[in-house]
Amino acid sequence: MPYSFTSGLLESGNRTFIEIPFNVWDTCNQKGMISVSVMVENVSFECKLVPKGDGKYYIPITKTIIKKLERRNDLYVQFEIIDKLSRITANSPYNKEKPIRKIDSINYIKTPADACGYHACVAMLANVSVDEAMKVMQSNTKREVSISKVIEALDYYGIRHADKFIYTKGKQVDFPKCCIINAKAEPNGLLMVYYNEKYYNPAVEVQYDYDSKRIVSYMEIYID
Template identity: 40%
Template sequence: MRQNVGKHQMIYRFNTTLHKGGNRFFASIPFNIWEITGLKGNIPCRVVMEEHSFECRLVPKGGGTYWIPVNKSIASSLLQEREIKTSLEPILSLSRINHDSPYSKELPVRKIDSIQEIPFQQGLCGQCCVAMLAGVSLEKVISVMGRGRASWSKILETLDYNGISYAGKAVYPRGGSFLLPQCCIVNHHNVFLLWYKGAFWGVQNVDYSKIISYIEIFL
């Protein structure tokens, strides 16, 4: 069923069921996306399944067949053996980085008990920090976070995507004496660095007086 809500905006309503692929959950779309919507590629959408609303990019399976990726926490609250009332609305872009993450704080990408060093790269400092924490390649983090200058908001959303827990607010030393926690991301003169168990990773010769702020990462 299609509902016209504006010149460029359509809402599609249908029933679907959940299925599991590897360690992720998906819901099939019972019509050909290309034919019905005229859209192709990695299509960003707003989805409502029962009372759960979220954003995601549809997963193409070929020939106009797409699946909806469903977060584990949402999937666990839906009954997999019955049909689920669903609405799907194509949108121009996703509003958050952690839109269709397979991870959660309860099921993070990994337990942080070691760091594989990634050399600091100018313009990708925030991405390097997240990659070392998540234990994944820099390219994989870039695919989620994008390239270019990082910000605290982008870093925290990408940590959320990977299920990595962190403190609720940043600490600003303001030139006073301070002791860094076991693990944190540091804003060092507007460059993001990773501190882990007594050392900075991926970079050398850090001037502590230029530390603007840091956010603790919970191990």
């Protein structure tokens, strides 16, 4: 069932929202984390509503969406509750039997100013441009990325990987030939690709050694 109303954009800190003007708990008979399909004017997207307590929710608006909207107070908004967000793998031309490539080398990519290391790691593993990785990951800013999006992007490209990250607890470990390493860094942490005894650190350069005490976890990338 679709729900509709008119509203404007609400700025809160460095984020932008649309406030839903009714109690979602009572009107939609839904509580907790709610996934929705949204149409603002003629711009459609999916997201999870942001709860503010007592049935009050906000629709989060990314910078990509903001650029497509006029800043008016009478934007037509319509949303419909869905079971879950569509995965970015939905229309992938690749799969685990037919991946984008066989990983037998890594071409180093340094993080561009408008992206982050998460994008660069996916680009290096898939051997695509950072712009292509950002498009597939549906994230155009540093604030829109997450490890879960990295994993979805790997699935999109048919790149096989372990089911989860293994925590090293700062200990020295023998990494598999290829993996993604999650390390401590300010402000948001660091992801880098490890391949054939080299650390492809998108924040710096290719490194032959890295402080194990700064490594949090790793996830194997299967290349055989």
